Amino acid sequence: MDCGGVFVKYVLFIFNILFVVCGILIIVFGSILVSRISDVASVAQTFESNSIPIVILVLGCVIFIISFLGCCGAIREDTCCTMTYSVFVLVLFLAQFALIILVWTKGPQFLNYMDKVVAKIWQEHNKDPEVMNSLQLTFNCCGQNGSTDYTFNLEPIPNSCCGAQATSCNMVEAMKKPGCAQAFNSFWKNSINIIMYAGFAVAAVELVAFIFACCLANQVRNTIRRSNY
Template sequence: MECSDIMRKYSRYLLVLFNLIFFGVVIISVGISAKAYFNDFDKFLDDKYIYVSDLLIIIGAVIFVIAFFGCCGAVKENSCMTTTFSTLLIIIFILEVVAAVSGILLKHKTEEFLEQTLSTTMKQYYQNNTEIETVWDKVQREFQCCGIFNSTDWTKVNKTEGIPLSCCPMLPGATNEFTCNTTNAYKEGCLEKFGDYIRAHATTVEGVGIGLAIIQLLGIILACYLAKAIRSDYETV
């Protein structure tokens, strides 16, 4: 068996498994994970964060669909279906690049929009807005932070109510009469600690987009090689 025949035989199986199992599963998993992370704090985030994670999920789902063309084209050695598969892979490659670029842009704009969002929602905390109150308490407890820059931000917003209990670590044996103030509150602001969390996940989206786009080039090369080999057989016959 010639070297070209061996390459052709294994390239078609590698092509299908490569895109169907690896890319489909990995991209959908990352997209769902990112969406779950961002959804927990959606009141503080720009919708673009949710859209980028949705884009990854869509890319993964589309890969499962177009893998049908790859399977049929590779098994039946159909030039038309293999060429269609190659074209669709190029489109997927472009979408992955878009996801990566979006991750980069979001990461660099995180502090700017987050400061504005935190400032706006902080004013709504004492206005019977249960959703805003819940998210603020969740952020402060989970990231052990208080206010935007520090605990004094709360006293500027509402001097009579004091600062939320979520700003302070609950000591063992503490009762409902526990008072949270600027003395025993968390020292770091949420802009920095929560911002680091958001940037980290934006970096994940960015890395996945760039990494998979680079690897996807191998899939495109394999698909183009297989389509060319099949066409060459037809022309020879």
């Protein structure tokens, strides 16, 4: 293999090491998103709000597996493995673009689901206070729109408004916390932005990796062909 082929081989190997790391980070990020919803699972499932986080988690696992395959194909100079990797990367590239478009178009609808989730939890907080407490502890918030939701209804402010370690919670401390609708919405809005911009960056690198993988497979095939003569 000539110098160009060796260069492509090691660049592709380094790319895939980075992709392995990206896959792990996406898995962690997707797990965090799913865990944030799992605290309110009974309500969240009603509005199908787990869909995007689960897709992200699955995508992270797929990226990790394909990247590992690419590392093996590049370092071993295996034509079959490298071409298989190229096909998988192309499919992953297209799937990732589809995910970005899904997040872009369904983002407002998804955020609307989140608003409904918080509203539903608040409506039922007298019957099932544990779900509201979990929401307030997870997102460091108080009430649906603020601590005044409790005082307006002449209800005591729960300890969860002041944190997990609080044994009591007064109005002054509770007023410092945002409403859970705002906190929940802000969290998901920021998460959706991260998904879109990170998705574009990773998709661009995947396209480069696909081109390099095709070049490497062609170089290895030519090297084998020349060695047979």
